Amino acid sequence: MSFNDWGAGRSAELPSKATNYAVELWHEYRIAIILSALLVLGLLRVYLHLTEKRQEPLVFSKIYAPEAKARPVEVAETKDEKSTPATSDEDTVEKKKTQLSNGPRRIKGELAKKTRGGGNSDELRKIQVLIFYSSLMASTDKIVRDFAKALQSPLGVNPEEPQDCPFLAPQTIDLAEADYDEYFISPPKIENTSGGGPVDLFYLFVLPSYNIDSINDSFLEHLRDTHHDFRIDTSPLSSILGYSVFGFGDREGWPTEEEGFCFQAKELDRWMAKLTGRKRAYPLGMGDWKRDGHARLSEWQLGLVDTLQLLEQTGGLGEGVAGSGDAVESDDEGDADDDDDDDGEVVFEEAPTSKVSKSKGSGGLEDLEDLGRIMELSRADGPGQQKAAPIAIDFTTDGKLTEGKVKSRKSPIALVKEMVPKGSPTYNSLTKQGYQIVGSHSGVKICRWTKSSLRGRGSCYKYSFYGINSHQCMETTPSLSCSNKCVFCWRHGTNPVGTTWRWVVDPPKLIFDGVREGHYKKIKMMRGVPGVRAERFAEAMRIRHCALSLVGEPIFYPHINEFLGMLHGERISSFLVCNAQHPDELAALQHVTQLYVSIDASNRESLRRIDRPLHRDFWERFQRCLEILRERRFRQRTVFRLTLVKGFNVEDEAEGYADLVEKGLPCFIEVKGVTYCGTSTSAGAGLTMANVPFYQEVCDFVLALEAALKKRGLVYGIAAEHAHSCCILLASERFRVGGKWHTLIDYERFFELLEERGPDGDFTPEEYMGAETPEWATWGNGGFDPRDQRVDRKGRPIEAA
Numbered sequence: 001m002s003f004n005d006w007g008a009g010r011s012a013e014l015p016s017k018a019t020n021y022a023v024e025l026w027h028e029y030r031i032a033i034i035l036s037a038l039l040v041l042g043l044l045r046v047y048l049h050l051t052e053k054r055q056e057p058l059v060f061s062k063i064y065a066p067e068a069k070a071r072p073v074e075v076a077e078t079k080d081e082k083s084t085p086a087t088s089d090e091d092t093v094e095k096k097k098t099q100l101s102n103g104p105r106r107i108k109g110e111l112a113k114k115t116r117g118g119g120n121s122d123e124l125r126k127i128q129v130l131i132f133y134s135s136l137m138a139s140t141d142k143i144v145r146d147f148a149k150a151l152q153s154p155l156g157v158n159p160e161e162p163q164d165c166p167f168l169a170p171q172t173i174d175l176a177e178a179d180y181d182e183y184f185i186s187p188p189k190i191e192n193t194s195g196g197g198p199v200d201l202f203y204l205f206v207l208p209s210y211n212i213d214s215i216n217d218s219f220l221e222h223l224r225d226t227h228h229d230f231r232i233d234t235s236p237l238s239s240i241l242g243y244s245v246f247g248f249g250d251r252e253g254w255p256t257e258e259e260g261f262c263f264q265a266k267e268l269d270r271w272m273a274k275l276t277g278r279k280r281a282y283p284l285g286m287g288d289w290k291r292d293g294h295a296r297l298s299e300w301q302l303g304l305v306d307t308l309q310l311l312e313q314t315g316g317l318g319e320g321v322a323g324s325g326d327a328v329e330s331d332d333e334g335d336a337d338d339d340d341d342d343d344g345e346v347v348f349e350e351a352p353t354s355k356v357s358k359s360k361g362s363g364g365l366e367d368l369e370d371l372g373r374i375m376e377l378s379r380a381d382g383p384g385q386q387k388a389a390p391i392a393i394d395f396t397t398d399g400k401l402t403e404g405k406v407k408s409r410k411s412p413i414a415l416v417k418e419m420v421p422k423g424s425p426t427y428n429s430l431t432k433q434g435y436q437i438v439g440s441h442s443g444v445k446i447c448r449w450t451k452s453s454l455r456g457r458g459s460c461y462k463y464s465f466y467g468i469n470s471h472q473c474m475e476t477t478p479s480l481s482c483s484n485k486c487v488f489c490w491r492h493g494t495n496p497v498g499t500t501w502r503w504v505v506d507p508p509k510l511i512f513d514g515v516r517e518g519h520y521k522k523i524k525m526m527r528g529v530p531g532v533r534a535e536r537f538a539e540a541m542r543i544r545h546c547a548l549s550l551v552g553e554p555i556f557y558p559h560i561n562e563f564l565g566m567l568h569g570e571r572i573s574s575f576l577v578c579n580a581q582h583p584d585e586l587a588a589l590q591h592v593t594q595l596y597v598s599i600d601a602s603n604r605e606s607l608r609r610i611d612r613p614l615h616r617d618f619w620e621r622f623q624r625c626l627e628i629l630r631e632r633r634f635r636q637r638t639v640f641r642l643t644l645v646k647g648f649n650v651e652d653e654a655e656g657y658a659d660l661v662e663k664g665l666p667c668f669i670e671v672k673g674v675t676y677c678g679t680s681t682s683a684g685a686g687l688t689m690a691n692v693p694f695y696q697e698v699c700d701f702v703l704a705l706e707a708a709l710k711k712r713g714l715v716y717g718i719a720a721e722h723a724h725s726c727c728i729l730l731a732s733e734r735f736r737v738g739g740k741w742h743t744l745i746d747y748e749r750f751f752e753l754l755e756e757r758g759p760d761g762d763f764t765p766e767e768y769m770g771a772e773t774p775e776w777a778t779w780g781n782g783g784f785d786p787r788d789q790r791v792d793r794k795g796r797p798i799e800a801a
């Protein structure tokens with residue numbers, strides 16, 4: 001009987017009875033049924049929510065980050081556990097956890113599988129460091145093996161669990177056994193033996209130099225041929241992550257680089273820059289295998305590890321290095337064949353500094369909302385710290401103006417502005433010139449001597465005279481504003497000027513942190529620049545000196561003493577240059593390592609013409625500053641800074657300057673020929689190259705000044721010179737000991753004295769007088785450190801005269 005037959009007899013009444021019964025039931029219990037269904041659904045939802053394990057944001061994790069690897073491993077275990085019976089309680093618990101977490105979020109397992117497996121952008125990439133080396137006499141061979149092992153721990157390599165580390169164990173490759181085509185025509189594809197994603201390569205080289213035929217010659221020739229081979233891309237190794245070279249040499253046989261010290265490492269460094277599209281990740285290191293070789297290698301290793309860690313975290317080599325996405329340096333590698341590196345002038349594009357830039361950049365009057373913001377900004381950044389008032393401070397008041405003594409104005413709301421608002425023409429002009437603006441009125445810039453010193457091409461005259469390492473010197477100012485408009489100023493006529501401080505005052509901590517960060521950022525951008533020496537680069541990451549002389553007037557800043565305290569607290573020396581227009585602030589200034597006053601002319605008319613001061617009583621202010629300096633001469637190292645501008649302040653002025661020296665009795669007198677900066681300001685002031693004195697003219701002037709001083713019975717002598725920056729130093733006989741000049745500074749002693757006796761403490765310049773001025777720096781010897789290589793504007797070596 002079919003189902004249809006079976007139902008045929010009852011078909012008329014059964015369905016209608018059943019339907020009626022169901023309808024009745026529904027009417028009677030519908031509320032209970034609906035509520036029960038909702039309750040069950042709700043409980044189910046809560047259960048699922050509680051048992052769900054959160055999914056980590058794998059797709060956004062760092063491409064080499066170990067955290068990103070943890071999940072795929074967990075998923076692999078999950079798979080295994082499904083097929084393996086649990087053997088212990090612990091396993092059972094683990095298994096339950098895994099099952100629970102795996103249940104409702106299946107998509108998690110799928111995502112992780114893709115990441116481990118292959119082919120898409122979420123893959124976990126590994127970094128393989130390859131260390132190439134050559135070794136004729138076997139010492140490098142051993143060093144490299146130890147070096148490779150030493151790299152493992154800081155890179156987190158764990159041979160037991162390779163899958164947990166973004167780095168594979170570094171491998172060493174002897175160039176005598178390597179197939180150059182395999183590594184140096186295009187990077188090889190390396191298999192990830194620990195399982196997982198593809199492998200990216202990072203090349204390191206440890207290369208001794210040999211002036212005889214060796215494997216190095218054929219290797220370097222191979223690189224040269226590859227670069228010149230028209231069938232091959234000129235940068236065929238650009239897909240590697242980066243490279244760095246360390247050279248071993250022997251200074252006993254090859255004392256200087258010109259004589260061949262580490263010449264093959266240098267050549268290799270340059271060919272690799274070309275072949276990789278300038279992916280020099282860390283500067284070329286060099287060491288003398290008999291003396292400092294091991295120390296230099298360790299230093300290089302430290303910097304290298306930092307770079308590799310950065311690479312692992314960000315996927316790039318950092319700002320300023322090609323391949324990092326921020327190729328912002330203009331150096332060309334030159335041609336290793338002709339040895340014509342450029343002069344190393346580096347052009348930096350300023351990235352906006354969100355941390356310290358705060359203004360909308362209107363440049364106009366601030367509205368009430370802005371005032372609130374300004375009050376906030378100008379507040380000191382911590383409880384108990386001094387607060388900086390955002391109100392105008394009048395520096396023209398007579399009598400002593402101490403910090404914090406402020407004069408409120410009638411309508412502060414309209415007048416309190418930022419000195420250099422972000423986006424203003426001044427801001428744009430300064431950043432274009434390479435300044436980094438910090439807060440709203442401070443700036444930092446890496447000076448050309450810092451770059452030059454990093455490349456071993458000479459330091460500024462302050463190295464020769466006072467022992468300042470230019471590559472450890474930060475040039476900055478806490479006030480971009482000034483009360484003069486000097487004809488030779490480098491400010492390109494863009495800086496704010498004024499006789500009073502009428503801007504927002506940034507707290508010293510903000511400035512200190514900002515300028516330091518800005519300086520280090522710019523140093524780091526030099527990492528990939530050709531010729532930068534690894535040991536100097538490492539030293540440069542520790543600022544030891546601060547030149548408060550960039551542009552503007554540092555003592556214009558109301559919290560200059562606190563700012564100096566922060567420098568000294570970090571054992572950073574301070575050379576402060578002021579313009580002799582703010583006697584009250586000069587009088588209130590605490591200890592600096594060396595205190596300068598610019599003496600730009602010897603008489604009122606000449607000073608008015610050259611400095612174009614805003615103060616009407618400029619000459620009186622100038623005179624008062626000299627008196628203060630005279631009083632300070634046994635407490636501070638005081639310096640007169642003379643900038644000679646032919647046609648303005650040189651001719652027949654030696655006698656007038658001698659009168660000023662007699663009045664101020666400075667410890668030192670620095671005489672410098674003006675540097676022509678070719679700006680519209682200088683041109684507008686009638687300045688041309690004809691106003692720049694020749695070195696011989698500076699020498700003649702100094703001799704005339706020395707004679708004029710002697711005539712007055714003043715005991716000064718010509719102590720040192722730095723011919724290539726047209727600068728000569730006269731010093732008081734106080735700094736001649738046993739017939740030898742001692743113009744250098746004992747910086748450590750200076751900090752000790754400060755700690756012992758405080759920022760207003762009583763101690764004399766003689767107490768921190770340093771060692772004897774080096775012979776090469778003394779008058780008549782030129783002043784160029786023989787350890788450096790002098791180069792012309794094109795970077796070509798200049799023979800010592």
Ligand SMILES: Cc1cc2nc3c(=O)[nH]c(=O)nc-3n(C[C@H](O)[C@H](O)[C@H](O)COP(=O)(O)O)c2cc1C
Pocket residue numbers: 134135136137138139140141208209210211212248249250251253254260261262263289
């Ligand atoms: C034959 C020979 C030639 C060398 N030529 C140079 C050279 O031109 N410049 C240099 O700085 N060092 C030179 N050196 C020094 C080596 O670079 C240095 O001793 C190095 O540590 C040797 O490494 P190795 O023991 O692995 O071969 C030379 C050494 C030898 C044995």
Ligand code: SF4
Pocket residue numbers: 447448449450460461462468469470471473474475547
């Ligand atoms: S003292 Fe001046 S010129 Fe010398 S390195 Fe420092 S900032 Fe540069």
